[in-house]
Amino acid sequence: MPDADLAIIGGGAAGLAAAIFAAEAASSGHRIVVLDGAKTLGAKILVSGGGRCNVTNQKVQAQDFNGSRNIVRNVLAAFDEAATVRWFESMGVPLTREPTGKLFPVADSARAVLAALLRRCESLGVALHTQSRVKEISPLSNAEGFAIRHERGELTSTKVILSTGGKSLPRSGSDGFGWEIAKQLGHTVTPTYAALVPLVLAPQMFHAELAGIAQDVELSVVVGGTRVDQRAGSMLWTHFGISGPVVMDASRHWTTASETGQQPTLRCNLLPGQTFEQAERAIVAAIAKRPKAAMLTHLATWFPERVAAALLRHTEIDATLPAGQLSRDARRTLVHALTGLVLPVTQHRGWNYAEVTAGGVPLSEIDYRTLQSRKAPGLYLAGEILDCDGRIGGFNFQWAWATGYLAGKAAGTVTT
Numbered sequence: 001m002p003d004a005d006l007a008i009i010g011g012g013a014a015g016l017a018a019a020i021f022a023a024e025a026a027s028s029g030h031r032i033v034v035l036d037g038a039k040t041l042g043a044k045i046l047v048s049g050g051g052r053c054n055v056t057n058q059k060v061q062a063q064d065f066n067g068s069r070n071i072v073r074n075v076l077a078a079f080d081e082a083a084t085v086r087w088f089e090s091m092g093v094p095l096t097r098e099p100t101g102k103l104f105p106v107a108d109s110a111r112a113v114l115a116a117l118l119r120r121c122e123s124l125g126v127a128l129h130t131q132s133r134v135k136e137i138s139p140l141s142n143a144e145g146f147a148i149r150h151e152r153g154e155l156t157s158t159k160v161i162l163s164t165g166g167k168s169l170p171r172s173g174s175d176g177f178g179w180e181i182a183k184q185l186g187h188t189v190t191p192t193y194a195a196l197v198p199l200v201l202a203p204q205m206f207h208a209e210l211a212g213i214a215q216d217v218e219l220s221v222v223v224g225g226t227r228v229d230q231r232a233g234s235m236l237w238t239h240f241g242i243s244g245p246v247v248m249d250a251s252r253h254w255t256t257a258s259e260t261g262q263q264p265t266l267r268c269n270l271l272p273g274q275t276f277e278q279a280e281r282a283i284v285a286a287i288a289k290r291p292k293a294a295m296l297t298h299l300a301t302w303f304p305e306r307v308a309a310a311l312l313r314h315t316e317i318d319a320t321l322p323a324g325q326l327s328r329d330a331r332r333t334l335v336h337a338l339t340g341l342v343l344p345v346t347q348h349r350g351w352n353y354a355e356v357t358a359g360g361v362p363l364s365e366i367d368y369r370t371l372q373s374r375k376a377p378g379l380y381l382a383g384e385i386l387d388c389d390g391r392i393g394g395f396n397f398q399w400a401w402a403t404g405y406l407a408g409k410a411a412g413t414v415t416t
């Protein structure tokens with residue numbers, strides 16, 4: 001008889017959710033064990049949302065994710081954002097919605113989220129083992145479970161849920177090794193890329209002098225003349241380059257193209273919603289009204305003065321030039337910079353700054369109703385280990401809760 005009925009490898013958001021739903025679905029006496037390599041559980045939950053944990057979003061749809069849309073839709077339908085709200089409420093963590101649509105704990109504390117999950121696991125009798133990094137999993141020879149080799153010894157279990165996360169923030173314990181385990185069990189893993197990651201700009205760009213300024217912009221990722229992504233939102237200039245929600249969301253399109261040798265271009269419209277022609281007309285009209293005003297004075301009515309000055313320097317226009325003396329060519333150069341500024345991205349800021357991973361175990365290799373592996377019966381997968389990543393705003397945790405729910409419910413249900 002195996003040591004455990006269910007072993008959950010990785011006690012992050014998806015693993016803890018899976019443990020809770022498995023224990024709730026199982027009859028008493030079901031032995032559920034969580035094995036995690038980290039010293040303490042939930043590092044990523046604690047740092048999430050700036051320490052406040054953006055638990056979910058008021059509206060979560062398949063189009064908020066990159067991944068096989070039909071499967072994502074079915075998974076989300078099984079445990080939606082309303083279910084997440086009810087679930088956390090039932091664990092003593094009411095959520096509140098911010099104007100952006102993001103939901104946070106009323107207590108404004110990621111610690112409250114983690115504490116509630118751990119409390120619920122303990123009250124359901126789930127055994128939580130830290131410092132138990134799993135190195136290898138192999139099917140038992142009688143095909144009635146798995147042998148799990150971890151840093152403290154070995155364990156056999158009838159079923160296994162693999163919820164080891166991706167590669168983002170490796171110091172949290174999620175360093176991508178889970179994919180090696182998935183491969184040991186017959187799965188493939190699509191190429192993985194940093195997603196939701198700040199972007200580094202070439203040093204000659206003017207970002208450093210604007211550090212700390214946030215602006216609403218429209219970003220487009222262009223590959224070989226084709227726009228592969230376009231979105232609007234807040235961009236933050238930083239000492240290394242750019243960050244902020246719109247940059248984080250666009251980043252996965254840049255990283256995936258760049259790391260497949262496609263040389264993407266990142267274009268920024270500093271006047272979101274305006275075309276070149278509209279912006280040019282507006283500038284011509286403004287100059288006609290105040291031809292003697294300096295170019296900096298004009299531009300500073302549209303942007304913070306530091307941004308205006310940097311843009312003029314970038315386009316080699318004298319900030320003190322009376323606007324009426326601006327040549328047609330210089331005006332067009334300026335309007336090009338305002339509506340299609342090329343941001344010279346050299347690299348992403350690295351896995352230590354990425355919030356999620358794009359790529360992973362293909363969703364086609366699991367049964368979306370149970371998240372059971374199609375390669376190794378008795379194995380289930382949940383969370384970021386799967387090839388699905390959401391945009392910023394609570395979507396990635398919603399994926400973790402929903403996949404944890406499905407995998408936990410299915411793996412906890414005893415079939416005879």
Ligand SMILES: Cc1cc2nc3c(=O)[nH]c(=O)nc-3n(C[C@H](O)[C@H](O)[C@H](O)COP(=O)(O)OP(=O)(O)OC[C@H]3O[C@@H](n4cnc5c(N)ncnc54)[C@H](O)[C@@H]3O)c2cc1C
Nearest residue numbers: 010012013014037048049054134165173383384394396397
């Ligand atoms: C800084 C930051 C902020 C974020 N903020 C938000 C937010 O506010 N809202 C949101 O929706 N998303 C946010 N995310 C994304 C979110 O944290 C992840 O999508 C989510 O945590 C993924 O859950 P998971 O359980 O699949 O993986 P993880 O949370 O990464 O958990 C995986 C667990 O598996 C363990 N593990 C790994 N390998 C092994 C092994 N071999 N053996 C045993 N254990 C192992 C790890 O120690 C870890 O505990 C943020 C991410 C970061 C990095």
